[in-house]
Amino acid sequence: MKTLNYNLLLKGLFFDAVGMLTMAIPVIGPFLDLAWAPVAAKQMTKMYPGRKGKFASILVFVEEILPFTDVIPSFTLMWAYTFLLKPQSERKLKTIPIKINN
Template identity: 65%
Template sequence: MKNEKYKLLKKGIVLDLVGMATMAIPLIGPFLDIIWAPIAAKKMTKMYKGSEGKIASVLVFLEEILPITDVIPTFTLMWLYTFVWKKQPKPQTIKVRVDE
């Protein structure tokens, strides 16, 4: 599990760099964002399941399609939210009494 979450982080960083790279290409970059935005949204949905993944995919789509927002590392922020900031419920022990 631990190894899988770091693979997810590496993949997210690479996808963030791809999204940021379109800014570096003058004139063509904004048109590449139109192509990259739905691809990034689809990748986000595959990487993070459930309603949180769907919300993140909408956010990454908007981030990629809007000008000047390419510098936001959405995939990395989603990883941080999922594995660092999000409160996980603490496991509790249930005591069971058995009468013999």
């Protein structure tokens, strides 16, 4: 399970870096953001399925579309929320039903 967590972190760092690189290109950068925003939103949904992933994909889409917000590491923040900040009780745990005969 730890490997999966760190794989998601590495992917997130990569996608955050790609999103931030568009700021380095003076004239073309904002237009690249228009192309990158839907791709980033799709990747967020793939990486974090479910309701929170959909909400995060909307946030990353808006963050990538708006100018000067590329410095926000959305993927890394979502990873930190999912694996570090989210209470243990909210994490999906697999339970094994046990039938007790009296």
